[in-house]
Amino acid sequence: MYKLLFFILLLSPLASWAQKDKVRATSYWETNKNKTKVNLSEYSAFVKRDAFKPINYPSFYFRRLAVEYNPYELHDAVVVVSYGGQTKAYPYSALLYHQVINDRLGGIPILVSYCPISDALTVFQRNTNGDRYERELDFKVSGMLRRGNTVLYDKQTETWWQQYTGKALTGDLIGTELKQIPSEVMSLKDFFKLYDWGMLMTEHELDPLLAYGQTPYYKYDDLYKVKPLLYDGPIDGRLMAMQRVLCIKIFDGHFLLPQEEVRKQGVLNLEPKDKFITIFYKEGVKSMLDEQVIAEGAEVGSFNVFSSFHDGQHLTFVKAEKGHFMDQETQSIWNFRGQCVKGDLHGQQLKKMEFKSSFAFAPLAFYPNCEVEHLNW
Numbered sequence: 437m438y439k440l441l442f443f444i445l446l447l448s449p450l451a452s453w454a455q456k457d458k459v460r461a462t463s464y465w466e467t468n469k470n471k472t473k474v475n476l477s478e479y480s481a482f483v484k485r486d487a488f489k490p491i492n493y494p495s496f497y498f499r500r501l502a503v504e505y506n507p508y509e510l511h512d513a514v515v516v517v518s519y520g521g522q523t524k525a526y527p528y529s530a531l532l533y534h535q536v537i538n539d540r541l542g543g544i545p546i547l548v549s550y551c552p553i554s555d556a557l558t559v560f561q562r563n564t565n566g567d568r569y570e571r572e573l574d575f576k577v578s579g580m581l582r583r584g585n586t587v588l589y590d591k592q593t594e595t596w597w598q599q600y601t602g603k604a605l606t607g608d609l610i611g612t613e614l615k616q617i618p619s620e621v622m623s624l625k626d627f628f629k630l631y632d633w634g635m636l637m638t639e640h641e642l643d644p645l646l647a648y649g650q651t652p653y654y655k656y657d658d659l660y661k662v663k664p665l666l667y668d669g670p671i672d673g674r675l676m677a678m679q680r681v682l683c684i685k686i687f688d689g690h691f692l693l694p695q696e697e698v699r700k701q702g703v704l705n706l707e708p709k710d711k712f713i714t715i716f717y718k719e720g721v722k723s724m725l726d727e728q729v730i731a732e733g734a735e736v737g738s739f740n741v742f743s744s745f746h747d748g749q750h751l752t753f754v755k756a757e758k759g760h761f762m763d764q765e766t767q768s769i770w771n772f773r774g775q776c777v778k779g780d781l782h783g784q785q786l787k788k789m790e791f792k793s794s795f796a797f798a799p800l801a802f803y804p805n806c807e808v809e810h811l812n813w
Contacts, residue, residue, distance in 0.1 A: 441476075441750055442723065443748070450747075453762050456630055459798075460672070461756045463739065464485070464618075465594055466594050467589070467593075467594040467595065467596060467606060467607045468593075468595075468606075468608050469606060469609050470678045471607060471608060471610040472605065472606040472607075472610065472616075473603075473605045473611070473777075474582070474605050475607070475612055477610065477685075478582050478583070479580045479581075479587060479596070479606075480580060480581050480582070480666070480668065480688055481579055481580050481633065482579060482580070482581055483579045484579050485577075485579045486577065486579070487577070487579055488493060488533070488534055488577040488579075489534055489643075490534055490535070490536035490537065490538060490575065490576050490577065491530060491534050491536070491538070491641045492537075492538045492539075493536045493538065493539055494526075494537065494539065494637045494638065494640075494641045495636035495637075495638045495640055495641070496524060496636060496637055496638060496779070497635065497636045497637075497638055498635055499628070499631070499632060499633060499634055499635070499636070502564055502628070502634075502636035503555065503585065503633070505637040506624070506636075507638070508527060508624055508636075509624070509649075509731070510623065510624050510625040510628075511623055511624070511722075511731055512527060512528070512529065512623065512624050512649075512731075513528035513529070513619070513621055513622070513623060513720075513721045513722065513724075513738075514526060514527055514528060514622065514623070514624050514627050514636070515527075515528055515531065515548060515550075515557060515559070515621055515622075516547065516616060516619060516620040516621070516622060516627055516631065516634070517541060517559050517619045517620075517730075518541075518542045518618070519542035519544060519546070519617055519619075520541065520543050520544065520636070521542055521739065522541050522542040522544020523631050523634040523635065523638045524539070524541055524634065524635045524636075524637065525624070525627050525631075525634055525635065525637065526637050526661075527637060527642075527648070527722070527805055528550070528557075528621065528721075528724060529547070529648040529649065529730060530637070530641075530642060530648065531548065531550035531557070532550065532552060532648075532651060532653075532724050533643070533646050533648065534548055535551070535552075535577050535586065535642055536548075536575050536576060536577055536588065536801055537547060537549070538548050538562065538574050538575060539580070540741065541617075542544070542562065544560060545562045545563050545572050545573075546559060546560065546561060546617055546618075547559065547560045547561075547562040547573075547575050547614070549575070549586070549588065549599050551585050551586035551599050551798075552653050553585065553586065553599060553652075553664070553665060553667075553726060554585045554586075554664075554760040554794050554797065555585050555657075555680070555724070555725060555793070555794050555795045556585060556599065556600045556601060556792060556794035556795075556800040557619065557621065557792070557793060557794075558588075558599060558600060558792060559616065559617040559618075559619040560602045560614035560616055560617060561613060561614060561615040561616075561617055561758075562575060562614060563758075564609065564612050564614065566605055567585070570751075573590040573591070573592055573593075574590060574592065575588045575589070575590055575591070575593040575597070576588065576589055576590075576591060578596060578739070580596070581666050582598060582605070582742050583667060583668070583797075583798075583799055583801040583802070584664050584665075584667030584668075584669070584797060584798065584801070585598060585599055585600045585667040585692055585801075585802075586599040587599065587605075587611065589607075590609070593607055593608045593609055594607060595607025595608055595609040595610070595612075597614075598670065598802065599657045600792070600794065600798050600799075600802055601613070601676055601802050602614035602615075602616060612744050614791050616685075616792075618741060618788045620738065620772075620773065621721055621738045621739075621793070622718065622720060622721065622738050622772070623648070623720035624636075625722060626718065626720055626772070630667060630771060630772060630773050631773075633710065634751075646797075649729060649730055649731065650728050650729055650730065651726075651727075651728060651730055651733075653724070653725040654686055654727070654728045655725075655726065655727075656725040656726075656727075657678070657723045657725035657726040657733075657734065658678055659676060659678050659679060660676075660678075661676065661677065661678045663677065664677050664678060664795065664797055667797055667801075668686070669797075669801050671797070672796075672797070672800035672801070672804070673742070674800065674808045675692065675694065675796040675808060676796060677795065677796060677797040677798065678795050678796070678797070679694055679696075679795065679796040680694070680695040680736065680774065680793065680794070680795060681693060681695060681793075681794065681795070681796045681799065682695060682698070682715065682735055682739055682791050682792070682793055683791060683792045683793075683794065683798075683799040683803070683806070684708070684713065684741055684787070684789055684790070684791040685790040685791065686708050686709045686711050686713075686807075687709060687711070689709065689805070689806065690799060690803040690806040690807070691692055691708040691806065691807050691809060692725075692796070692800070692806050692807065693706075693715070693804065693808065693809045694796075694809075694810070695736070695737075695739065695793070695808075696715065697809075698715050698739060699737060700795065701717075701719055701755075702717050702755045703715065703716055703717065703743060703753050703754060703755055703761055704754060705752050706809070708809065709807070710744040711743070712743060712750050713741060713742065713743060713744055713789055714741075714742050714743075714744040714751070714752075714753045714761075714786075714809060715739060715740070715741050715742075716739065716740045716742070716753075716774070717737055717738070717739055717770045718737060718738050718739075718740075718759060719733070719735060719737050720737065720738065721736055721737055721738045722734065722735060722736065723735075723736045738772075739787040740772060740773065740774060740788070741788070741791045741792060742786035742787060742788055742789060743786065743787040743788075743789055744776045744786070746784070746786055746787070747781075747783075747784070749765060749766075751763040751764075751765050752764045752765065756769055757812065758774065760772075760777070763781075766779055766780045766781055767779055767780075768781040768782065770779055770786070774786035774788065783795070
């Protein structure tokens, strides 16, 4: 309770204080600030460096033990990441308080991070090719924001990275961009249903004094807030700043779609830039930034984006029973993770598209040339 109170007191004066503290944002660092892609005045310090303690290499329950000794609630949201034949689930509430998890999955090092201010969840491969060798990086929270999004730094070089894009902006690794890894958000109940061999992060790395079922960002989730907290960039009028969007990478560009468009239908078939895609929607995830008790927050749901051009044919999807989806071409049934569970295509997997979920102001700020889609029903 005391730490929750600390977070609430910490956040209340941020809007005015962070704007003034431009100096501390660039002081007391060993970062090579002579190498930078952005003006250093764009960084604002809002808490002390390392105020948010990352979780490093957590332990996991295998599915059988996870079901038997589950330390969480079945309605709790988890971030699910699959790579190299392994699948791990991380409690979303842990990311709310720690913001960074450094881990390994399927033989590669990964970074799972969350920025509450922009509601941006990202998963990246945290190794990068240097001039002569591949370098594995360990990430921490700098305490700085840029355009309303967390700035991370790596322990090895103290280079500053934009959390949303995975790009190195200031320091020796300037210009490096981390590779994004596909991820999903779903309830723990759905995770147990969809992943027979998935692993669940144990509670051992969590701070027993933190109220993980509650949010210190109480009522921050406000669609009608014109200027987001701690955002000091220009406002793009194409979307409401606090509107939730999916940012989908299409070839070398980005395509923005309001999440509400998908919620209305449950599934959407689109063709941005002549690329066939389908978006699945599933209920069961609450906003981390609404009511103080997360379980009482507004429903935001979860999304998955796939290429709908599969095995030489274009598939068109509709909703089916029990949270499944059906393609109209073969009448096959697919689950939320893009696996065909019944029909002519049984056992096949749709190709996942690279996408991020966040408030609209983040992709509009970092991808100003993105295409925005508005659907008229």
